Every structure is written in structure tokens, then in C-alpha cells.
Amino acid sequence: MTVWLLGDQLNPDVAPLQSADRVLMIEAHAFGDRGPYHPQKLTLVFSAMRHFRDELRASGHEVTYLRAETFGDALDEYFAANPGDDVVLMDPPSHRAGERLQEMVKSRGGTLTLVPNDLFLTTPEMFDEWATSHGDNDTYRQEHWYRFVRRELDVLMDGDDPVGGEWNYDDENRETPPDGWEPPQPPRFEPDELTEDVREFVRERYDEVWGSDEEFVWPVTRAEAEKALNHFIRVRLCEFGPYQDAMLEGEWALCHSLLSSSLNLGLLHPRDVVAAAESAYEDGAPLNSVEGFIRQIIGWREFVRHVYRRSMPEMGTANQLGQTTSLPEAYYTGETEMNCLSEAVGHVWNHGYAHHIERLMVLSNFALIYGADPHELNEWFHFGFVDAFHWVTTPNVVAMGSFATDVLSSKPYAASANYVNEMSDYCSSCVYAHTKTTGDRACPFNALYWDFLKRNEEVLRGTGRMGLMYSHVDTKDDEEWAAIRDRAVEIREKGARGDL
Known part of the structure; x- marks a missing residue:
């Protein structure tokens, strides 16, 4: 055979x-x-x-x-x-x-x-049975799946109940690091002779690439991937939980595991990764860190694989908001005075990586409220990230980040500068004012956010989780909306010219 x-x-x-x-x-x-x-x-x-x-x-x-x-x-x-x-x-x-x-x-x-592909923890049959039992074969909610699969795989369980009494410790995973805190250095795997040969081949073979190949630190063997897993468990896991949603200027890795490329290439099996995290909990690692990490693996990675499988090919062309604007030039050049966008794009340029909050709440969020074509954004992620495959990026970018379909999210992940300011230190050194919506130095996130809600009111107002946002929309008068629209138009023009 x-x-x-x-x-x-x-x-x-x-x-x-x-x-x-x-x-x-x-x-x-x-x-x-x-x-x-x-x-x-x-x-x-x-x-x-x-x-x-x-x-x-x-x-x-x-x-x-x-x-x-x-x-x-x-x-x-x-x-x-x-x-x-x-x-x-x-x-x-x-x-x-x-x-x-x-x-x-x-x-x-x-x-x-x-x-069958046995590089996953769950089978199509398992997910299909779960989806049928939940009564809606067209939309899927991750939290319900996560609880189901925790029970099925007996992960972080105490009999029929979750360890610690709660399924989800996300509310303990949104802290801002204190002043002076420095994350541990991520592991580095220096290219050996074979990798150097490949790097030279790539330089000679491909005329059109995007990003730098200078800081190549990724595991290329199973042994290196296992070292990366052990390093995360020993050095980074404990602080991963509280700071997993944080963003810090000059820090591309923080305490994230950096294991996604190894998982998606098969160098690591998710079974071994989950087992290592469970073992760390038994040895005293904080539950909010362990649960938050395991949720990424069995709650999200497995989930998007199946949602993608069941939602294609429609997901591949979905665009329920009808957004068609080209991405700002800053996504390709990294040249922008927006500190948050410059940091996130720079991380992708230098490493082929940005962590999940940068992906969702900076790169995808800005493209969403800017009005960018979700499929151009999907291609940008697919080309730019070392861990990206079509089954990975399409549900994450098209469905979740762009809300081009409601198949896995009941609302768009749209936010103003308030979110970025709350979860990062980017705004304090940015030339744009995160507290202003209109005017020359008003943060572009703000006018675009309100303009996005207004432009898509017919689709979004009636969704179950948008009531609070539209209660604020209703407080603005015609004069304020005119200023917001003018500022939004100006930002898109600047984005297209490359001087955002």
C-alpha cells in the first residue's frame, strides 16, 4: 500500500x-x-x-x-x-x-x-450528530459545541461537571499586564542547513512574496514542535490566561503558545497538546489559563474545521453585508500612523503571525468597519500567516471576522477605539486620539464604527445582541451623522491612497 x-x-x-x-x-x-x-x-x-x-x-x-x-x-x-x-x-x-x-x-x-483524517480529535460523524441534536443545521454556536466535546472527550471534567464548576473562565482572561511587565522570550529554532537551503530556494523561485524571511524561528520538525510545546507549558502557560487578550507595543508573542503552525502541519497532534495542558493543571497551573488554552484547541479549532466542512462552498462566496471596498494600502505596506494597525501588520510582516486578538479585533475589525471585501481579507490572511490554510482562514475571517455569514456568530465583532485602548497600550503613543470621533486626529476606528452600524442597520438592528449598540445609534442627530459620514469617507480615501 x-x-x-x-x-x-x-x-x-x-x-x-x-x-x-x-x-x-x-x-x-x-x-x-x-x-x-x-x-x-x-x-x-x-x-x-x-x-x-x-x-x-x-x-x-x-x-x-x-x-x-x-x-x-x-x-x-x-x-x-x-x-x-x-x-x-x-x-x-x-x-x-x-x-x-x-x-x-x-x-x-x-x-x-x-x-479519515486522524489529525483531529473529533470526527465529522460526531459533529454532525451534535448539530442535528441541536436542531439547527445552518448555524452553529461554539459554546454549545465546546461543552459537548468536553464531555465526549472527558477533558477537564469532574464526573459530569467541569473541573472548577465553570465551563468557561473567559472573564478571568481579559487582564491588562501591569506597568513594567515583560513576557518571557518565545522559543527560537534557528534554521539548520536544510532549512537554509529551502529559504534560498524560496528566494530564488518566487518573484512575488509579502513579508520578511529574516526572523525565521518556527519549528520544522516534530522534535522542535515538542520542545515548543514543553516551553509553552513550563514558561508561558501560567500567564497566558490572564493576558491572552492583551496587546503590548513591541511585543508580537506575549504568552501565546505559538503552536498553531505545528498543529496545522501535523507536527503536533492536538491530543498531545491537550494532554500536556491537562497535566499542567494537575501540577498546579491556573485553571483559567489551562481552560482558556484548551478551549482554543477543542472548542475552536475543532469547531471551525467542522463548520467549514458543512458550510462550504457557500461560505467561500458569502458577503451578507455586501462589502466590496479594497483593503487599505496599510495592510500591504504596514505604513500607517495608526499604532495598532502598524503593530499588527508589522507582526505579520516580520513573523507571518499575529495572535488571535490582533487578528480579530484589529486586523479583521478594522477591515470590517472599513467596508473591505471579506474575500480579499481572507486571501490576505491566507497568504500572510504561517499557520493559514483555507479551512482555517475562511471560517475565522469570512464568517467571524467579516460577518459575511452568520453561520457561526450571531453578531459582527465590530468595535470602536475603546476596545483597542482597553486591551492595549497602543493608544497612548498614537498620533490619533482614541476619544475623538470626528476631526483631523480622531481615531479612524470611531467614525468607521458608527458609519458601519448606520450603513448596515437594516441587516444588523434586529439581531439579538445588537440592541445596546443601536440604542447609542439612536441618540445621534443629523448633524452628528453628517460629520461621521464625512470623516468615514475621508478615512477610506486616505486608506486607498496609503496615507492613513
Whole structure:
């Protein structure tokens, strides 16, 4: 039996590998021509694949590793040498990817059998049964799923009840670090010779990239990913909880785990990550930190995988607010006087990463109230983040961040400068005034926020959680709305010109 392993299936414990006679891996390059991919993302994927190839060979597997422009080119070469071969592939999570690969193999005279992807903790059948039992197969709410899956997997449970008596400690995870606090340094994994070769290949092969490849610190092997997990558990987890929603000037990592790329490539299995966090709780780690982290894994990562699966292809084109404006130039240049936006875009440029609050409440929130096309924003995330795959970004960016569909959120995550000021120290050194809505130095978040609510009033006013926001909308008179609209227009013009 030949097992085909994709670049996001780099785990030696997956079921198909245990009975494989031969392993097929294809390093396809042309996908990187579809847009300005971050060079660190390209380097990470190709380096992780080549390291995994070498580890499989060292463990006795026969590995056919093909480098080609496309999967089709590589499959032509493979089936010319192995006519009629039967190939097994774990079903990839991106929409119809497995079916497309089956068709490609069939057209070359082979067969491709799709088997369950065991790099997740929950199965499609489990989620589908849960969704049916909750009576609405079109919209999904994460908190209900999270409680269900905690019980099913017996994670942080005390019999039938959650450990500590509460399911969710989110209200203990919104603290601002005290003055003088410094986060621990994130782990660094210096590129070895193989990774340096890949980095040079990426520099030579790709004409159009976005981002810097200078500070490449990501794990490219299972051993490095395990070290990163251990470092997080020992050094960062305890303070992750209270400060997980915080943003600090000059700090790109804070106490976040930085494990998402390793999870999404398969270098770490979520089972091992959750087990390590549970063990830390048993050893005395704070419950709010452990629960908040585990919620990211089993409550959110598993959730968006299934919502994506059930909501595509409609989610891929959804735009219920009809937003079509191009992203501000600042997303591509990083050049803006908005301190928060400059920081967040800079983190992506330098590292291919920004943490979840920067993603949702700065990058997505600003694009949302600016009126940006959700699918351009989705592509921007997909190209720019080292942990981004279509099944990851589409529900997070299109559904949650852009509210282009209400499939997983009952309201848009739209906020004014008040939120950024509350959760960061960005506003204190920004040239824009977070307390002003109109005028030359009024923070762009504010006028855009009110303009967003007014423009989308027909869709949003009746939603269940928007009443308070629209009670404030109703207090503004015509003169104030005229000033808000003028300021919003001015901000969009500045954004398009690149002088925001």
C-alpha cells in the first residue's frame, strides 16, 4: 500500500502510515504563484516536508519524494513509474481537496482511497450528530459545541461537571499586564542547513512574496514542535490566561503558545497538546489559563474545521453585508500612523503571525468597519500567516471576522477605539486620539464604527445582541451623522491612497 502524505499531514503516528509499504510525498511549488505568499510560510512548509521525508527514511520507510510545479506534474511522473498503483490518502480538510485529488489520480490510471483524517480529535460523524441534536443545521454556536466535546472527550471534567464548576473562565482572561511587565522570550529554532537551503530556494523561485524571511524561528520538525510545546507549558502557560487578550507595543508573542503552525502541519497532534495542558493543571497551573488554552484547541479549532466542512462552498462566496471596498494600502505596506494597525501588520510582516486578538479585533475589525471585501481579507490572511490554510482562514475571517455569514456568530465583532485602548497600550503613543470621533486626529476606528452600524442597520438592528449598540445609534442627530459620514469617507480615501 502506498500512502500519500500531504504537507499538512506530517505526523508519524497517523493510522495509514502504520501499514504502509511505501510513502509518496509531493512538494508542489506553483501554488505559491497564486499570490504574494509570506516567504516564511513557504519556507516552513517545504522545510517541514523535507525534514519529515528524512525522518521517515531514517525509520525504515521507502519514500518517493517528488518536487514539481504542480501535483499533476508529479503524479504524471509517479504513475509513469508505478502504473495502476493504489494510493491511500487521509482526507484533507479543505473543501473538495480530496475529491479533486481522486480525480487527478484516476485520470492517470491509478486509484486513490480517502480515509479519515486522524489529525483531529473529533470526527465529522460526531459533529454532525451534535448539530442535528441541536436542531439547527445552518448555524452553529461554539459554546454549545465546546461543552459537548468536553464531555465526549472527558477533558477537564469532574464526573459530569467541569473541573472548577465553570465551563468557561473567559472573564478571568481579559487582564491588562501591569506597568513594567515583560513576557518571557518565545522559543527560537534557528534554521539548520536544510532549512537554509529551502529559504534560498524560496528566494530564488518566487518573484512575488509579502513579508520578511529574516526572523525565521518556527519549528520544522516534530522534535522542535515538542520542545515548543514543553516551553509553552513550563514558561508561558501560567500567564497566558490572564493576558491572552492583551496587546503590548513591541511585543508580537506575549504568552501565546505559538503552536498553531505545528498543529496545522501535523507536527503536533492536538491530543498531545491537550494532554500536556491537562497535566499542567494537575501540577498546579491556573485553571483559567489551562481552560482558556484548551478551549482554543477543542472548542475552536475543532469547531471551525467542522463548520467549514458543512458550510462550504457557500461560505467561500458569502458577503451578507455586501462589502466590496479594497483593503487599505496599510495592510500591504504596514505604513500607517495608526499604532495598532502598524503593530499588527508589522507582526505579520516580520513573523507571518499575529495572535488571535490582533487578528480579530484589529486586523479583521478594522477591515470590517472599513467596508473591505471579506474575500480579499481572507486571501490576505491566507497568504500572510504561517499557520493559514483555507479551512482555517475562511471560517475565522469570512464568517467571524467579516460577518459575511452568520453561520457561526450571531453578531459582527465590530468595535470602536475603546476596545483597542482597553486591551492595549497602543493608544497612548498614537498620533490619533482614541476619544475623538470626528476631526483631523480622531481615531479612524470611531467614525468607521458608527458609519458601519448606520450603513448596515437594516441587516444588523434586529439581531439579538445588537440592541445596546443601536440604542447609542439612536441618540445621534443629523448633524452628528453628517460629520461621521464625512470623516468615514475621508478615512477610506486616505486608506486607498496609503496615507492613513
